[in-house]
Each structure stands twice: as structure tokens, then as C-alpha cells.
Amino acid sequence: xxxxxxxxxxxxxxxxxxxxxxxxxxxxxxxxxxxxxxxxxxxxxxxxxxxxxxxxxxxxxxxxxxxxxxxxxxxxxxxxxxxxxxxxxxxxxxxxxxxxxxxxxxxxxxxxxxxxxxxxxxxxxxxxxxxxxxxxxxxxxxxx
Numbered sequence: 001x002x003x004x005x006x007x008x009x010x011x012x013x014x015x016x017x018x019x020x021x022x023x024x025x026x027x028x029x030x031x032x033x034x035x036x037x038x039x040x041x042x043x044x045x046x047x048x049x050x051x052x053x054x055x056x057x058x059x060x061x062x063x064x065x066x067x068x069x070x071x072x073x074x075x076x077x078x079x080x081x082x083x084x085x086x087x088x089x090x091x092x093x094x095x096x097x098x099x100x101x102x103x104x105x106x107x108x109x110x111x112x113x114x115x116x117x118x119x120x121x122x123x124x125x126x127x128x129x130x131x132x133x134x135x136x137x138x139x140x141x142x143x144x
Contacts, residue, residue: 002137003075006111009136014102015073017064021056023093029060056091061128064099065117069134073101074113077137081112084130089121096122101132111135 004013019025030036035057038045046054062085070078091097097119105114112133119128 002077002140003071004073004136005139006106006108006113006136007139009074009103009106009113011103011106013073014100015068016098016100017068017072018096018098019064020096021060021091021093025060026054026056026093029057029063033057033059035059051090051092054093056093056095058085058087058091058128061091061097061099061119064097064119065101065128065130065132068099068101069115069132073103073115074134074136079135080132081135082133083117084132085117086129087127088129089125089127091119091121091127095127097127104131111138 026040030041039049040054040057043054062083066080069080099119101115101117103113104116112135115132115134117130117132118126120126
């Protein structure tokens with residue numbers, strides 16, 4: 001199975017993925033990446049911060065953008081080339097995050113698509129935005 005090829009993507013095409021961030025997600029992310037910042041894993045420490053509670057790693061939300069690009073649009077076979085991120089608001093444990101990508105520019109000659117990328121929480125608050133550039137999968141050739 002392959003995702004959409006460059007010829008199947010038009011500006012304005014969009015897809016999204018939604019997930020509720022759990023305590024387990026934050027601990028697993030910390031374990032996988034080694035980022036044990038107490039703002040993420042220590043409630044007593046986090047109570048003394050600006051946020052007053054633990055927050056999820058920003059890159060965890062960014063990973064949801066990767067999920068959309070790699071599994072939905074363009075989908076399987078996509079190569080992630082570049083990502084620009086702006087972290088706009090914290091993600092707290094229990095927040096439901098919707099990652100959305102929308103095709104902005106399609107360069108058929110270079111097999112590149114630029115996407116607007118966003119993540120919002122259950123209240124509609126923008127928690128992350130930016131842009132991604134990907135190379136969609138190539139069309140299967142006869143005999144492949």
C-alpha cells in the first residue's frame with residue numbers, strides 16, 4: 001500500500017488525526033527520547049512552574065503531525081524532508097489534540113509538497129503550527 005502520489009495531491013487537500021494525551025504517553029516519550037525534564041515527569045516540580053502542572057513534550061504533539069503525513073496524507077511511503085514548528089500553548093495531560101495538515105504548494109517537477117501544519121486542543125486552542133515539506137511516494141511501475 002502506498003499513499004497519494006504527487007499527481008493525486010492538490011492545494012487545499014487536508015487530513016487530520018486526533019489523540020488524547022495520557023500520562024503513559026508522556027512517560028513513554030520521556031523513556032524513548034531520554035527527555036526527563038521535570039516539567040514533563042515530576043508533578044511536584046511542575047506545580048512551581050508557570051504552567052502549574054505537568055505538560056507534554058512539545059515534540060510529542062509534533063509527532064502527531066508526522067502521523068498524519070506518514071499514514072494519511074500523503075501517507076505510506078512519504079519521506080519527511082523539513083518541518084518548521086512554533087509552539088503556541090502547552091499540552092496538558094488529558095488534552096485531546098487534533099493534528100491537521102493542509103497542502104499549500106505542490107511542486108510536481110521536484111516531487112515536493114509543502115503543508116501547513118497545526119495542532120489544536122479540545123477547546124480549539126492552537127498549540128502548535130508550522131510548515132512541513134515532504135516527498136510523496138512514487139507511483140508503482142509495472143512489475144513493481
